[in-house]
Amino acid sequence: MYILDHTLALRCISSSISENTGKMLFQSIFTTAVLFVASTIALPTDLESRQSATTCGSTSYTAAQVRSAVSAGYGDYQAGRTYGSNSYPHKYNNYEGFDFPVAGPYEEFPLKTSGVFTGGSPGADRVIFNTKGVWAGTVTHTGASGNDFVGCTGTS
Template sequence: MALPSEIVARQSCVEYCGNTCYWQSDIDAALNKGYSLYQEGETEGSNDYPHAEENYENLPFAVSGPYQEFPILNSFKVYTGGDPGADRVVFNTDGEFAALVTHTGASGDDFVSCSQA
C-alpha cells in the first residue's frame, strides 16, 4: 500500500475549450512552442502561427500585450502545421500566458474565452 508521500500527483483539467479539457502541460507545450517560434522569427502552417492576436472581442487576458496566438490542438499534440483546429493559446511578446481562447461557440472568426475547470 502506497504511503501518502509516495503518491504521485496526477495531472488534471485546468481549462475547457468547448468539450476539450486541457492539462497545464498541454498549455505549457503549446505556449513554449509558439513563443520559441516567435523569438526565432519563424512560423508554422499556412496561417503563419504564431501571429498577432488583436483581441477584437475584448476578452479578459491575464497580462498586457501585445499578443500572439498559437494553436493548441485537441489531439494534445504540439502544432507543427496543417489544420490548427479551433483553440488557441494567447501569450504576450514577453512569453507570458494571457489566455486560452476558442472559435467554438463564437460567431464567424471571433473567439470566446475558454473556461477554467
C-alpha cells in the same frame, strides 16, 4: 543613604525595563512587518505557474498541454518561425475584448490535444501569450460567431 541608593537602583531597573519593553515591542512589530512583506514578495508572480487545465468547447486540456503550446509558440515567435497557411504564431488583436491578466501585445498559437502545432489544420483552440512569453489566456472558435473567439474556462 541606603534607602536613597535603593530608590535610585529601582529607578534604573524600572527605566531599563521600560526601555527594553519598548525595544522588544518595536522588534516584534518590525519582525512582523518584514515577514508580511517577505510573504507578499514570495507570492508567485509568474502567470505561467498559475496556468491550469482548461476546457474549450467540449475539449479538455491539461495545464501541461497549455504550457507546452505557450512554450512552443513563444519559441517560434522568438525565432521568427511560422507554421501553416495562417502563419502561426501570429499577432492576436483581441477584437473580442478579453480581460487578460497581462499586458500585450499578444500572439496566438494553436492548442492541440496531442503534441504541439507544426502545421496542418490548426483546429479551433488557441493559447494567447504576450511577446514576453507570458500566458494570457486560452480561447476557442467553438461556439463563437464567424471567425471570432470565446474564452475557454478561465478566460473571460
